[in-house]
Amino acid sequence: MADVNRGNRPLSPHLSVYRPLWTMVLSITHRITGVGMALSLTMITWWFLALAVNETYFDVANAVMTSVVGGFILIVSLWGLSFHFCNGIRHLFWDTGTGLELETAYKSGLAVMAGSVVLTVIGVLVVRGVI
Amino acid sequence: MRYQTDRQRVEGLGSAKDGTTEWWKQRLGAVALVPLVILFIFPLMRSIGADFDTVRATYAHPVNALVAILFFITIMSHLRQGLQEVIVDYVHGKALLTIALLANTMFTGMIGVTGVFSIAKIALGG
Numbered sequence: 001m002a003d004v005n006r007g008n009r010p011l012s013p014h015l016s017v018y019r020p021l022w023t024m025v026l027s028i029t030h031r032i033t034g035v036g037m038a039l040s041l042t043m044i045t046w047w048f049l050a051l052a053v054n055e056t057y058f059d060v061a062n063a064v065m066t067s068v069v070g071g072f073i074l075i076v077s078l079w080g081l082s083f084h085f086c087n088g089i090r091h092l093f094w095d096t097g098t099g100l101e102l103e104t105a106y107k108s109g110l111a112v113m114a115g116s117v118v119l120t121v122i123g124v125l126v127v128r129g130v131i
Numbered sequence: 132m133r134y135q136t137d138r139q140r141v142e143g144l145g146s147a148k149d150g151t152t153e154w155w156k157q158r159l160g161a162v163a164l165v166p167l168v169i170l171f172i173f174p175l176m177r178s179i180g181a182d183f184d185t186v187r188a189t190y191a192h193p194v195n196a197l198v199a200i201l202f203f204i205t206i207m208s209h210l211r212q213g214l215q216e217v218i219v220d221y222v223h224g225k226a227l228l229t230i231a232l233l234a235n236t237m238f239t240g241m242i243g244v245t246g247v248f249s250i251a252k253i254a255l256g257g
Binding site: 031035038045046048049051066081085089091092095123126127 | 158161162164165168172173175176177179180183186187190199203206210213214217242245246248249250252253
């Protein structure tokens with residue numbers, strides 16, 4: 001039978017009709033932090049290129065990295081990296097078939113969120129030279 | 132219920148014809164990045180805001196240079212695989228999808244090669 005509506009059908013699952021679940025939020029955050037870090041890695045790679053060119057160019061890249069906007073991007077990226085790092089390990093555990101029970105997945109999600117905050121704080125202290 | 136025999140499944144290697152190769156490569160990169168990220172991020176955090184000569188000296192050190200090069204090689208494929216998953220989920224239409232996938236490969240390749248080349252130049256005293 002001809003399907004006249006092909007390609008224009010509603011897509012399932014209808015994400016917008018669900019109350020956001022904790023595991024859902026963590027899942028999309030993993031993606032967002034991954035894509036976001038592509039942007040900050042571009043900035044960091046440019047900074048490395050400038051370091052390889054000369055001091056004048058490096059000073060420009062360094063000024064951008066240490067500016068208010070650059071610093072904001074870096075600190076958000078530091079949290080993004082911390083989250084993606086912790087949640088990535090959570091995914092590797094899932095790949096072995098462990099921790100997939102709903103209750104465990106909720107708890108490991110909480111641990112990931114807490115861990116990401118702790119790692120971010122440690123990172124800031126390292127950048128500031130406190131540690 | 133499966134309608135394919137085990138032999139068929141193994142020989143055909145699924146619709147993409149490469150079985151679990153891509154899946155396995157993704158995990159290999161992810162596992163490698165656990166230590167690499169830690170080793171890469173500490174000298175980087177110390178270097179942000181430091182002067183030119185200090186940062187040059189940091190990355191001229193063979194250990195820091197090796198870690199950074201390994202990081203850039205590994206992140207290049209990890210980033211390509213991750214962004215590719217996002218692209219195939221959200222970009223529709225054959226032409227747009229092809230363009231996005233090509234752009235992704237070129238972008239991540241450029242990031243990786245730029246990083247490796249820059250570090251190598253510094254480490255080898257250029």
